Amino acid sequence: MKLYYATGACSLADRISLHEAGLAVQFERVDLKSKTTESGADFMVINPKGYVPLLVLDNGDTITENIAILSWIASQASELAPPGPLGQIRQLEALAFISTEVHHGFKPFLQHLSDADRAKATNDATKRYNLIASSFSGPYLLGSRFTVPDAYLFVTLRWARQLNVPIPDLLRQYFERMMGRASVRRALDEEGLDADLLMLADSRLRQRAMTDA
Numbered sequence: 001m002k003l004y005y006a007t008g009a010c011s012l013a014d015r016i017s018l019h020e021a022g023l024a025v026q027f028e029r030v031d032l033k034s035k036t037t038e039s040g041a042d043f044m045v046i047n048p049k050g051y052v053p054l055l056v057l058d059n060g061d062t063i064t065e066n067i068a069i070l071s072w073i074a075s076q077a078s079e080l081a082p083p084g085p086l087g088q089i090r091q092l093e094a095l096a097f098i099s100t101e102v103h104h105g106f107k108p109f110l111q112h113l114s115d116a117d118r119a120k121a122t123n124d125a126t127k128r129y130n131l132i133a134s135s136f137s138g139p140y141l142l143g144s145r146f147t148v149p150d151a152y153l154f155v156t157l158r159w160a161r162q163l164n165v166p167i168p169d170l171l172r173q174y175f176e177r178m179m180g181r182a183s184v185r186r187a188l189d190e191e192g193l194d195a196d197l198l199m200l201a202d203s204r205l206r207q208r209a210m211t212d213a
Helices: 011-021 066-076 087-110 115-135 148-162 169-179 182-190 203-209
Strands: 002-005 026-031 054-056 062-064
Touching: 002 011, 011 066, 011 148, 011 182, 062 066, 066 087, 066 148, 087 115, 087 148, 115 148, 115 169, 148 169, 169 182
Parallel strands: 002 026
Antiparallel strands: 002 054, 054 062
């Protein structure tokens, strides 16, 4: 199994979740500007969508899109999915909101914004995080244990901290709790991401880290 990723991008959520699940996987970095992989392959041939993440299963089947990949990982490790009759639905609900509202809400920051537009983008992002914080039902997003939406939320919180987007106290505490997980520390180390979150000061790296999933 292989995960194609870009450093600090939303694919980091898949790496964290794969480690949580204890699944054996190889990782291959993609240069999203040149569309080539670290082995020199043409990524557009591998994935015509041209962006990460892409998960290639042992049988050769491929999965794209974070919502789909994270859902598949949860299906392989039941402890990563929320329990209960609506567990799968709550997982999908959380992943969809993080992907379509939170993740995509960072797109304006990739542009040259006026002060007013930056303030609006920042305010919109903070409102979404406040909404998420108001829905917490335990130490993690969906209750008492880590589930795959936590990995995705954590990645977006890294971006928020790098861009000085205010987040509620509950999510600051949650972020620190996530930083304490072995899977998170391992994933950050593997991608060469500093714990103090200084890696994306360079604008080109920032754009790569927030490339659409």
